[in-house]
Ligand code: SF4
């Protein structure tokens with residue numbers, strides 16, 4: 001190897017592959033001399049497969065570099081992360097690589113203690129493992145479903161928010177280290193959205209302030225800036241109230257967006273209140289059986305659960321489901337979406353086998369009514385994979401997630417955030433079948 005890790009270049013000051021951030025162990029070969037490791041008080045362990053390995057964090061990693069560099073094992077000589085490979089190939093500059101490493105170390109030091117607390121796991125867990133666990137937990141429902149929590153508060157600092165789907169900047173840094181989408185690809189996606197935001201001006205919309213606000217709010221939402229989306233949405237509601245009247249359907253629709261973004265911005269209690277107010281107004285103005293009124297009832301189901309009351313969410317969901325079936329709307333897309341929510345809240349409040357049965361039944365109906373590649377069908381397959389693992393069959397869960405992954409790569413591309421998330425879910429279940437360390 002030409003420029004080994006931890007001797008110079010970008011590796012000095014990094015050490016993420018040695019300090020337990022990425023991996024929990026590093027495998028040794030029979031030909032590795034363990035004497036230098038033992039004299040450096042490196043802890044050696046035996047993997048379940050019988051391989052000898054260094055337990056990470058490695059005690060030979062001192063002062064930000066390897067203290068036994070000349071006699072380090074083969075694996076340490078051979079390993080190169082994607083960033084190092086890009087740097088050595090000349091695709092990434094020294095400044096960009098160093099900046100990314102510094103930002104990643106700072107991000108790790110902020111998020112890791114909170115992730116450990118949030119997931120209640122061993123603090124020796126590697127960051128990639130924690131991140132995959134987090135994604136797997138959110139896979140319980142659907143990566144596509146509207147009402148699932150999109151943000152995890154990691155401790156109060158505004159930057160300490162990991163936006164799981166779509167991946168935003170903090171997650172993209174972790175994804176780079178974990179082998180997901182490149183920062184460049186994610187940056188291009190964000191730049192396109194920002195360009196759309198800045199082109200959304202009153203002049204561009206022919207002086208139409210309503211169009212400008214609606215476009216900017218929508219783009220802010222896609223960028224993951226839910227607070228900005230909410231604030232622009234409030235402006236839009238005020239404008240429509242003045243120009244169209246408070247009971248116009250477009251005013252009511254804008255109120256629904258504000259309610260959703262309020263929740264996504266971190267205030268689910270207020271979101272539930274706003275949805276309840278809107279439901280009352282839609283029932284009065286549009287009638288109990290109008291699609292929008294039924295949509296508000298569904299929103300109330302989910303935000304009730306997100307406020308920490310899954311039993312009440314399930315009760316409301318089953319009540320609405322009964323009404324929809326009684327109205328002969330069994331195959332309506334809104335009814336299928338509600339069944340997804342009912343299955344989700346069942347999963348939070350009841351045993352896994354019931355939840356798996358609900359998702360399997362839903363998948364059968366979605367495959368009957370929708371295309372195989374429809375995002376709702378794929379989302380339900382993801383949930384079936386998760387709950388198959390949750391009932392104790394990680395091998396089948398891994399197989400289902402892997403099959404889904406192939407379809408997502410074909411339909412959405414390898415670097416789509418949902419594809420990356422399902423890939424991690426497959427890896428997660430694979431590890432449950434075969435626990436050896438990385
Ligand atoms: S994670 Fe990559 S850049 Fe950092 S020390 Fe390891 S090989 Fe070098």
Ligand code: SF4
Pocket residue numbers: 006017018026054058059060061062065066067068069072073076
């Ligand atoms: S021996 Fe050196 S290169 Fe290998 S894990 Fe330990 S500190 Fe890192």
